[in-house]
Amino acid sequence: MITHTTRGCFISLEGLDGAGKSTHVPWLVDQLKARGLPVLCTREPGGTPLGEQLRQMLLETSMHLKTETLLMFAARCEHVHAVILPALDAGQWVVCDRFTDASYAYQGGGRQLGESAVHALEQWAIPGIEPDRTWLFDVPLEVARERLTRSRQLDRFEQEGEAFFQRTRQAYHQRVQQQPQRFHLVDSTLPIEVVRARLTTEIDALVHRHGSNHNSESP
Numbered sequence: 001m002i003t004h005t006t007r008g009c010f011i012s013l014e015g016l017d018g019a020g021k022s023t024h025v026p027w028l029v030d031q032l033k034a035r036g037l038p039v040l041c042t043r044e045p046g047g048t049p050l051g052e053q054l055r056q057m058l059l060e061t062s063m064h065l066k067t068e069t070l071l072m073f074a075a076r077c078e079h080v081h082a083v084i085l086p087a088l089d090a091g092q093w094v095v096c097d098r099f100t101d102a103s104y105a106y107q108g109g110g111r112q113l114g115e116s117a118v119h120a121l122e123q124w125a126i127p128g129i130e131p132d133r134t135w136l137f138d139v140p141l142e143v144a145r146e147r148l149t150r151s152r153q154l155d156r157f158e159q160e161g162e163a164f165f166q167r168t169r170q171a172y173h174q175r176v177q178q179q180p181q182r183f184h185l186v187d188s189t190l191p192i193e194v195v196r197a198r199l200t201t202e203i204d205a206l207v208h209r210h211g212s213n214h215n216s217e218s219p
């Protein structure tokens, strides 16, 4: 008998700080598990012991923009090779709280490094690795800021000003325009039940499509 492990599906969630993304991550994981899927939930920067150490530095220590971008990709490279690819190869679905799109948005857009430097690092460190589906939780700036200031002490990114987040949001929107098949935009100003009802429909479609893609490839 030929045993065939179906490759898992790679999902990322993105959005400005305060867009409500984090509320939906555990819910999404539960939804996938309820459909009988094996799920690994992880985050960036982080996801490995080294990545979590880098995360702490990135969120707390002031540094040159190029250093910041390199450290984001160092954490990502470790994460991809040690965690994400092995999990996908073993058939797990991977839900990642932020991935490379966040570098395009925050470093490329927010910090004005530009798209091409981020693209060069992506091509070098993790060529060809991108999510199968990305949900972008989108809210106007004022809403994100309002939600953020209600929360805990702010980290180095969250303390940035309005213009930074305006550019970050714009860069996210540009990513959506460039890759409309991968991104689904979520209007995160809607009530949580409405957002979840819409996501439920999209999750069902994704599970169905991912299953049938693989069925048609099976030996």
Ligand code: TMP
Binding pocket: 017, 043, 044, 045, 072, 097, 098, 099, 100, 101, 102, 103, 104, 106, 107, 157, 158
């Ligand atoms: P989190 O608060 O969603 O866990 O993300 C931590 C911060 O790191 C968030 O403000 C966005 C930022 N970030 C980047 O600037 N570039 C990246 O590539 C990633 C993954 C996160």
